[in-house]
């Protein structure tokens with residue numbers, strides 16, 4: 065029934081298991097998404113809301129960051145977008161009565177699924193020091209409490225300002241402005257756990273930490289390699305783009321330890337054929353790689369390109385491009401020629417013939433795009449892995465040409481825009497100069513803390529106030545026990561949120577929950593109705609207009625919360641006209657247009673229904689704003705995770721029924737799992753080697769070089785066609801296994817796709 069949350073907390077470790085699916089979307093996806101939407105919002109609201117998703121007069125889908133095509137269909141959303149919308153537009157409400165009924169100690173025992181299912185937060189809530197119940201608090205008092213704690217700090221650097229990636233450009237710009245006028249660059253964000261490795265590798269090699277392709281490039285591409293990504297679940301609308309690319313002649317290669325259904329076959333729900341027919345086979349070649357083997361794979365491919373060039377000079381490499389636009393070619397060539405094939409085969413788990421097959425496809429393709437997501441970014445050696453992808457593309461001039469380029473597929477719907485707006489703990493000096501010029505205060509220059517450093521700072525007493533603009537920091541971060549202990553040391557934790565989550569119940573001495581509008585809702589301010597803007601994964605900026613009545617009369621927009629907070633904390637001395645910004649967001653956009661390159665004339669250009677495309681020097685003109693002024697080849701040693709006998713590598717990934725820490729349901733339909741999340745997918749031969757039947761229960765125990773161990777108990781074994789030696793289990797349940805210090809070199813991203821584990825335990829289901 066719409067509006068009612070399940071009462072009990074369901075069992076999550078006894079799923080039904082059937083064979084994995086070989087196709088994604090189609091009719092079951094339509095049915096599934098409508099069922100969930102009806103449960104949350106009823107039939108009428110579902111219909112009225114879903115027709116506005118990603119339409120030019122509607123709102124940007126709060127799901128993923130995949131771009132919208134120029135010609136939009138009437139239903140420009142996917143199954144999981146519909147779930148994301150339903151989760152926000154739900155009719156369920158969390159009121160002060162709910163908090164009176166449920167003390168924090170009770171809520172702390174509930175699952176993340178249960179917490180999220182309770183509905184939308186409706187009033188600001190305050191947890192006083194020593195109390196076990198949140199109580200309602202007026203907004204003004206909430207801002208006073210925050211101001212008390214912030215102004216009592218010995219230094220502004222004792223405060224942390226986290227951002228998750230749904231925050232609009234306008235709110236993100238204000239938020240970083242507030243943090244910097246207050247005096248700190250401590251702006252950790254979800255990107256630190258996500259595509260930071262892409263940003264690091266791309267900034268260094270091509271001069272900009274963003275992808276270089278537009279949708280048209282995918283359609284024009286000859287070869288698309290999708291590595292370390294599960295679009296069928298996480299970016300379902302990408303499947304439509306791949307289908308179209310395929311129809312126009314592209315070959316598609318998938319590199320993944322798992323045979324993900326979406327990459328095998330796609331039944332496009334927008335065509336009758338897709339609904340009832342067999343759909344389109346997407347992947348032409350599937351390389352079932354070992355976890356962490358991608359750097360070795362691309363290095364091997366590069367060495368084969370050199371070999372092919374030696375056999376047929378001037379036919380394989382793009383010498384004109386290399387000579388004119390790149391730096392570091394000779395060193396890289398030497399490294400690639402020295403490739404150790406035994407190592408390649410060990411690291412990738414592939415056969416030489418499979419890599420040769422990929423080579424043949426590469427050699428006959430003029431234009432190549434490489435797409436990737438968390439399978440490439442969350443390893444210790446992620447940055448050199450992505451640099452190797454760049455090397456591969458540079459060799460044949462595949463950057464800055466139609467149909468070719470790098471395509472890191474971003475996660476949260478505005479995570480890329482938040483960065484563009486200055487949510488970054490290591491801002492570029494030019495950005496700070498522009499802020500200083502525009503607002504007349506001197507922003508701090510010293511770098512701030514990223515996510516992992518923020519947790520250490522809390523743990524060590526160097527940070528005392530934690531403020532989050534969205535997200536679910538304690539559940540999304542690694543090393544759950546250490547992170548929770550660190551958070552409990554804070555003096556004050558504040559969450560600007562739409563839904564209840566774990567971070568609201570693992571708090572500092574005092575805590576606040578500040579309920580905010582979601583993107584689906586109307587945003588009415590003193591200056592009239594407001595809209596916000598977002599940037600998608602391909603650097604397109606457009607407006608998002610919410611249409612629903614807000615979830616309650618007490619909600620404030622994110623922008624309003626920041627402006628009021630800023631006034632409470634900074635007082636009349638602030639150089640920023642906060643009240644004006646709250647009343648009229650176009651005034652914020654005017655300032656953005658003067659601070660952030662590419663946003664010139666922002667208000668006028670965003671009035672164009674499709675929005676506008678941000679400049680991207682490598683894509684637009686083959687200019688590379690790097691330290692050398694060229695695109696940089698890099699020659700790092702090949703790395704891959706070492707796995708001792710009897711141990712497995714575990715990746716922590718998403719099921720089909722979750723959005724990060726938001727759990728929509730307990731099914732992972734494409735992988736054949738129903739009604740549970742505590743599962744570990746094991747290759748049947750690995751399971752046999754451990755004497756584990758399908759359905760046995762084990763503890764996952766991670767082991768680290770410092771001798772420490774971490775345990776996640778009670779996982780049901782599922783025999784699954786994953787690469788030998790490579791296990792998989794869902795996040796966030798497995799975040800307990802990933803130590804804080806297990807991060808990617810250079811980017812600092814938690815290496816949550818390569819966790820060394822052993823399996824312990826019996827066969828019976830634990831009670």
Ligand SMILES: Nc1nc2c(c(=O)[nH]1)N[C@H]1C(S)=C(S)[C@@H](COP(=O)(O)OP(=O)(O)OC[C@H]3O[C@@H](n4cnc5c(=O)[nH]c(N)nc54)[C@H](O)[C@@H]3O)O[C@H]1N2
Nearest residue numbers: 144292293294298319355356437438439475717718723724
């Ligand atoms: N419905 C839904 N949509 C989402 C999200 C969600 O949770 N739910 N999350 C959003 C966010 S924030 C993000 S960042 C994206 C995440 O999108 P994805 O990166 O697709 O998410 P994951 O579930 O982490 O899947 C990682 C994929 O990489 C593969 N993989 C893991 N390790 C390796 C490796 O070493 N090599 C290779 N080649 N493959 C590997 C896994 O088998 C899996 O297919 O999705 C966004 N969209």
Ligand SMILES: Nc1nc2c(c(=O)[nH]1)N[C@H]1C(S)=C(S)[C@@H](COP(=O)(O)OP(=O)(O)OC[C@H]3O[C@@H](n4cnc5c(=O)[nH]c(N)nc54)[C@H](O)[C@@H]3O)O[C@H]1N2
Nearest residue numbers: 228258534535536540560561562563565716724725795816
């Ligand atoms: N082990 C492991 N850990 C991971 C990952 C992994 O693959 N494995 N993936 C990592 C990745 S890629 C990411 S991006 C992070 C995600 O980290 P986060 O972005 O911090 O987590 P989410 O679960 O997306 O946050 C969900 C919460 O956001 C709030 N919210 C939703 N919409 C809005 C809104 O419009 N405004 C506001 N203010 N709040 C809103 C709701 O209260 C909801 O409970 O997790 C990372 N952690």
Ligand SMILES: [Mo]
Nearest residue numbers: 258259475476
């Ligand atoms: Mo992400």
